[in-house]
Amino acid sequence: MSEKFKISNLDLYYGDFHALKDINMSIHANEITAFIGPSGCGKSTFLKSLNRMNDLVEGCKITGNVLLDGEDIYKGMDVNLLRKRVGMVFQKPNPFPMSIYDNIAYGPRTHGIRSKAKLDEIVEKSLRDAAIWDEVKDRLKKSALGMSGGQQQRLCIARALAVEPEVILMDEPTSALDPISTSKIEDLVIELKKQYTIVMVTHNMQQAVRVSDKTVFFLLGEVIEAGETEKLFSIPQDKRTEDYITGRFG
Amino acid sequence: MNINKLKEIVMKYVFLFTAIISIVAVVLICVFLFANGVPAMKEIGFANFLGGTKWKPGNGLYGIFPMILGSIYVTGGALIIGVPIGILMSIFMARFCPDRLHKVLKPIVDLLAGIPSIVYGFFGLVVMVPFVREHFKGNGQSILTAALLLGIMILPTIISVSESSIRAVEESYYEGALALGATHERSVFTVVVPAAKSGVFAAVVLGVGRALGETMAVMMVVGNQARVPDSIFKGVRTLTTNIVLEMGYATDLHREALIATGVVLFVFILIINISFSILKRRGKE
Numbered sequence: 001m002s003e004k005f006k007i008s009n010l011d012l013y014y015g016d017f018h019a020l021k022d023i024n025m026s027i028h029a030n031e032i033t034a035f036i037g038p039s040g041c042g043k044s045t046f047l048k049s050l051n052r053m054n055d056l057v058e059g060c061k062i063t064g065n066v067l068l069d070g071e072d073i074y075k076g077m078d079v080n081l082l083r084k085r086v087g088m089v090f091q092k093p094n095p096f097p098m099s100i101y102d103n104i105a106y107g108p109r110t111h112g113i114r115s116k117a118k119l120d121e122i123v124e125k126s127l128r129d130a131a132i133w134d135e136v137k138d139r140l141k142k143s144a145l146g147m148s149g150g151q152q153q154r155l156c157i158a159r160a161l162a163v164e165p166e167v168i169l170m171d172e173p174t175s176a177l178d179p180i181s182t183s184k185i186e187d188l189v190i191e192l193k194k195q196y197t198i199v200m201v202t203h204n205m206q207q208a209v210r211v212s213d214k215t216v217f218f219l220l221g222e223v224i225e226a227g228e229t230e231k232l233f234s235i236p237q238d239k240r241t242e243d244y245i246t247g248r249f250g
Numbered sequence: 251m252n253i254n255k256l257k258e259i260v261m262k263y264v265f266l267f268t269a270i271i272s273i274v275a276v277v278l279i280c281v282f283l284f285a286n287g288v289p290a291m292k293e294i295g296f297a298n299f300l301g302g303t304k305w306k307p308g309n310g311l312y313g314i315f316p317m318i319l320g321s322i323y324v325t326g327g328a329l330i331i332g333v334p335i336g337i338l339m340s341i342f343m344a345r346f347c348p349d350r351l352h353k354v355l356k357p358i359v360d361l362l363a364g365i366p367s368i369v370y371g372f373f374g375l376v377v378m379v380p381f382v383r384e385h386f387k388g389n390g391q392s393i394l395t396a397a398l399l400l401g402i403m404i405l406p407t408i409i410s411v412s413e414s415s416i417r418a419v420e421e422s423y424y425e426g427a428l429a430l431g432a433t434h435e436r437s438v439f440t441v442v443v444p445a446a447k448s449g450v451f452a453a454v455v456l457g458v459g460r461a462l463g464e465t466m467a468v469m470m471v472v473g474n475q476a477r478v479p480d481s482i483f484k485g486v487r488t489l490t491t492n493i494v495l496e497m498g499y500a501t502d503l504h505r506e507a508l509i510a511t512g513v514v515l516f517v518f519i520l521i522i523n524i525s526f527s528i529l530k531r532r533g534k535e
Contacts (some may be wrong), residue, residue, distance in 0.1 A: 096441050
């Protein structure tokens, strides 16, 4: 499998706080990589450093290298282009307060697509890929805020797909959702890995087991253990990993 | 009965009493205005009063149509000047301006709101009237001058209401747009500001109320001629200035006609306040 992201010697500081310590990791294309760990361990912070959303945080300083297809995203890469290539789905569904159609079309319009026919096509394809087309095709012009939480999150996934990213980052995408919506999103994510590279932060270890190929365990800003999901959960190499996945803390 | 419970009950009535005072004040003003104004309107005739183009109390002509138009023109002009500047300024202050600059700008905007209107009037009379006279047409006391002055006066209202509604927009919208590869500018103008649009409209509506109700400053720069205006370089009289100019010596029907002018103004403001609260409610949904 080809290497999509290669992260080496990454340190991240929020002011004086050393939030991520010497992270080294490879993320492979067309796989689902899950980040697990207790709250505050740095997994979301690390996720956000992959599409430079940490740039918004004041006092955030990053050293080390993050290579996307061999190119360092912190050195000379256009940040808007980076975010087009590396999409993101947030913890809380955040559809824009506009119609379903305009939500999906927002990204393509941002990147210069104006033709109505082309936009129609993208909207339909994205919604189909996010497995929500049948539920919304009759109300594309209605506000996205009238949908259920699970639908909103799938809409946000569709919105991310509409700009044709290479990687999709998901920050606890199901933590605000009910079990049925969660399982729909999990099925969707597994389906999506055929075309995309997916990195997912989750609090739910069963979810990591169900969907991911690789798992990375974070603790206090460090990567404790990383590897094949099956292996990590059945024969953890580190005592702390074992304690965490067996529910002794966290 | 213990003392805390007693305190609770006493305080409840104290609050009720203070709440009633403001309600009673509004009701009394309404009653006074309508009781004095409506009979006068009837006597003059509603059509003659609202539609008449001649205001000559000496001859028994009480047409306030020129003043209604005057108010609308002056307010409209103030909006043309104040709304774009105010909204863009609020967007700048909410999403573009560095913190250190904001610490300077915010107090200045607040100060602008606190300047007494008579001081604005003086500024208008001494600075703006000669400016308009020299660089445009007419004697300087005109719709244009009043619109410029009011445009400045409504800025702080528009800026602060609009800024706070833009700041109240959930950060997740902004982040969502950025995560799709939109620039800061595009995120702000196409997602954040539209999400705050009901608050921004509310800011404009409040600005309308301010401009429509302003009296002293307008009186000093607007010329005060009770005629239907045919050019923005000519003077007009607004509803508010009509009242204040003549109230000192008016008697009988003349006096009541002025109160009726107040009724018309009151109805205008009422419409504006109602649309303001409708917009607010819609914003919350």
